[in-house]
Each structure stands twice: as structure tokens, then as C-alpha cells.
Amino acid sequence: MSDSRLLSLALVFAPLSLISFGGGQAIVAEMQHQVVDVHHWMSGPAFADLFAISRAAPGPSTLIAALIGWQVAGLGGAIAATLAIYIPSSLLVYAAVRWWHASKDSPWRTALERGLLPVAVGLVFAGALAVLEAAHVGALQIFTTVVAAALILYTRVSVYAIMGVTAAVFAGVQLA
Amino acid sequence: MLNLNHSYFGFRMTPEVPPPKQIPLLDLIGVFFRVGVTSFGGSTAAWLYKEVVERRGWLDDEHFTTALTLAQVLPGANPVNLSIYIGSQLRGGIGGAAAAIGMVAPPFVIILILGYLYRQFGSSPVAHAVLAGLAAVGVGMTLTIGVKLARKVRRPIPIAIAVTLFVTVGVLHWPMIPMVLAMTPLSIGLEHLQAKKRTP
Numbered sequence: 001m002s003d004s005r006l007l008s009l010a011l012v013f014a015p016l017s018l019i020s021f022g023g024g025q026a027i028v029a030e031m032q033h034q035v036v037d038v039h040h041w042m043s044g045p046a047f048a049d050l051f052a053i054s055r056a057a058p059g060p061s062t063l064i065a066a067l068i069g070w071q072v073a074g075l076g077g078a079i080a081a082t083l084a085i086y087i088p089s090s091l092l093v094y095a096a097v098r099w100w101h102a103s104k105d106s107p108w109r110t111a112l113e114r115g116l117l118p119v120a121v122g123l124v125f126a127g128a129l130a131v132l133e134a135a136h137v138g139a140l141q142i143f144t145t146v147v148a149a150a151l152i153l154y155t156r157v158s159v160y161a162i163m164g165v166t167a168a169v170f171a172g173v174q175l176a
Numbered sequence: 177m178l179n180l181n182h183s184y185f186g187f188r189m190t191p192e193v194p195p196p197k198q199i200p201l202l203d204l205i206g207v208f209f210r211v212g213v214t215s216f217g218g219s220t221a222a223w224l225y226k227e228v229v230e231r232r233g234w235l236d237d238e239h240f241t242t243a244l245t246l247a248q249v250l251p252g253a254n255p256v257n258l259s260i261y262i263g264s265q266l267r268g269g270i271g272g273a274a275a276a277i278g279m280v281a282p283p284f285v286i287i288l289i290l291g292y293l294y295r296q297f298g299s300s301p302v303a304h305a306v307l308a309g310l311a312a313v314g315v316g317m318t319l320t321i322g323v324k325l326a327r328k329v330r331r332p333i334p335i336a337i338a339v340t341l342f343v344t345v346g347v348l349h350w351p352m353i354p355m356v357l358a359m360t361p362l363s364i365g366l367e368h369l370q371a372k373k374r375t376p
Contacts, residue, residue, distance in 0.1 A: 016353075025318045053294055053307065054314075056310050070288060075288075093251075116360065118338040121341075128318045148315075148316030
């Protein structure tokens with residue numbers, strides 16, 4: 001694998017790491033833009049497939065970076081992308097934790113908590129829209145999204161049960 | 177605000193053992209590795225609470241809630257941030273790194289196995305249909321996180337900031353990084369002014 005690909009992966013994911021407020025959902029929109037439109041590493045539907053795998057797998061959804069790295073540059077790419085997506089935010093968190101305990105009475109603590117919230121909200125919804133666009137969704141997918149969101153919000157049905165039923169339904173529709 | 181109250185976990189008890197003076201790094205990695213393997217579907221915080229607060233008494237309740245809040249508001253994946261907080265509280269920087277590696281390594285291997293299977297079978301129409309369905313559920317999960325967070329945004333200015341980011345980044349496809357770099361200090365600064373007004 002060429003070093004330039006590893007470097008490109010790191011340069012895409014490291015800045016995203018620092019703005020991933022609220023976790024991986026927040027940066028999916030920009031990730032999709034970089035991977036599909038800017039670097040042409042894969043098609044929109046292929047990106048949506050990787051998103052689906054990352055949501056069905058255990059662990060943080062940011063691990064989609066490992067899948068993208070793997071597709072672009074093999075195992076080295078997976079490792080480079082994973083390090084790039086975790087190290088910058090982790091260093092920031094480490095610094096913040098130290099600052100947090102050093103400044104117990106600072107009014108900036110509350111301002112930080114409250115101020116980051118609307119940023120996370122805006123980015124999370126933008127991320128949802130980006131994946132829907134990338135996947136070239138049909139009516140059945142939009143219906144599934146709405147039903148799944150409602151079930152997770154208002155019932156105690158396990159996400160894995162919802163995923164199992166959905167997988168069976170989509171496979172059935174495809175085979176029919 | 178973002179912190180989950182203790183009843184969320186459904187149990188609350190005093191630690192069974194007093195905290196040891198220095199926790200061996202291997203024990204630390206072991207605990208986070210185990211949670212990394214077992215925590216499916218966003219249950220990481222609940223598992224860590226059980227292992228770190230209840231079983232081992234490494235942190236108290238209040239400390240854990242602070243950790244959870246910080247892990248959620250700061251950039252980065254919540255489980256990784258939580259690991260860094262807890263690990264660095266117990267064993268400094270090296271402890272934070274050990275905890276984060278323990279937490280990420282198992283799902284990293286699992287997701288590469290899934291990625292390998294996708295390369296083998298991803299071209300089949302059925303596999304693609306199944307993944308399209310799972311992506312739809314994934315977007316549903318994302319929406320629920322958005323809704324849960326959005327319920328806490330109640331005043332006009334924060335709502336305007338959230339909507340602005342959604343419209344510019346999501347709908348108009350403006351570049352995300354400059355937008356976030358502009359809106360984040362604005363949002364935090366306005367909250368700081370607001371707090372000052374309330375308590376002069």
C-alpha cells in the first residue's frame with residue numbers, strides 16, 4: 001500500500017475526530033462527502049453499506065473509519081484511519097479532564113456543557129440526512145427508518161431484534 | 177443536563193470493596209477489554225458502571241456521572257471518552273491509553289471480520305438489500321440520539337444554532353469543519369454571557 005493513501009486517510013479522519021461532538025453520528029455527513037465526492041474512494045451506496053455494517057457491529061459507530069481504511073488501503077489503512085479518528089479527540093478529552101478537575105468553580109464549565117449541545121444536535125441530524133442521501137433511499141427504507149426510530153424511542157424492543165426483522169424483510173423483498 | 181441519573185442503570189449500591197491504592201495496568205486493560213467485547217448496542221456506559229463502580233469500587237457514583245457528562249459533550253466516541261476519563265483518573269495518561277485500547281481493540285477486530293465478509297459477499301443483491309435495511313435502522317438510531325439531545329435544547333438561540341448547522345451542513349452541504357469552528361465558540365460564548373446575566 002502506498003504511503004500517500006495512508007496519509008490521505010489520516011488527513012481526512014484526524015480533523016473530523018476533533019469535531020465529532022456527540023460521537024460518530026455528527027461527522028457522518030462530512031465523512032461521506034470526503035470519501036465519496038472528494039477522494040472518490042467508493043460510491044455513495046458502498047458508503048451506505050459500510051455505515052450499515054458499522055451500526056450493526058458492536059463498538060462505537062466511529063469504527064466506520066476502520067472499514068473505510070480497510071477498503072482504501074488494507075489492514076494498514078484500517079489501523080491508520082482508526083488511530084486518526086481516535087487519537088486527536090482522545091488527547092483533547094484527556095486535556096479537558098485535567099482542566100475540568102483543576103477548575104471546579106469556573107462558570108465556563110456550565111457554558112461548555114450547554115454550548116456544545118446545540119452543535120451536537122445540528123450535526124447529528126445532518127449526519128442522518130447524509131446517509132439517507134448516500135444510500136439513494138426508497139420508500140421502504142424511509143418507512144423503516146421512521147418505524148425503527150419510533151420503536152427505539154417509545155418501546156423497549158431491542159435494537160438487535162429490530163435489525164433482525166429488518167434484515168429478514170429486506171432479504172425477502174429482494175428474493176420475491 | 178446530559179448526565180444520566182443513577183436510576184437509569186436500575187441499581188445503586190455501595191462498592192463491595194474499598195478502592196486499592198494503585199490498580200495494576202493489566203487489571204485495567206482486562207476490565208475495559210471485557211466491556212469492549214460484551215457491550216452491544218450502546219450499553220457501554222451501563223456495563224462500565226457495573227464493573228468500575230459497583231464491582232470494584234474504583235470510582236464513586238458522582239465521579240462516574242461527571243465522567244459520563246464529559247464523555248458525551250466532548251468530541252469523540254462516548255465509550256472511548258469514558259474509558260479515557262476513567263483510565264486517566266486511576267492511572268494517569270498511560271491508564272487512559274490502556275483503557276481506550278482495551279475498549280476499542282475487540283470491536284476493531286470484529287468490524288474487520290464483518291468488512292471481510294462484506295468484500296466476499298457484498299456484491300450479492302440480497303446482501304446489498306439486507307445492508308440497505310440495516311442502514312435504514314442505523315439512521316433511525318441516529319435520529320433517536322438526535323431527538324434525545326434535542327429535547328434538552330429549549331431556548332431560542334441554541335435552537336437557532338442547531339437549526340443553522342443542520343441546514344448549512346446537512347441540506348446545503350457547506351463544509352462542516354469551518355461551520356463547526358465558527359458555531360462552537362459562538363454557542364459556548366453566548367451560554368457564558370447568559371450565565372453571567374443570571375448571576376451578576
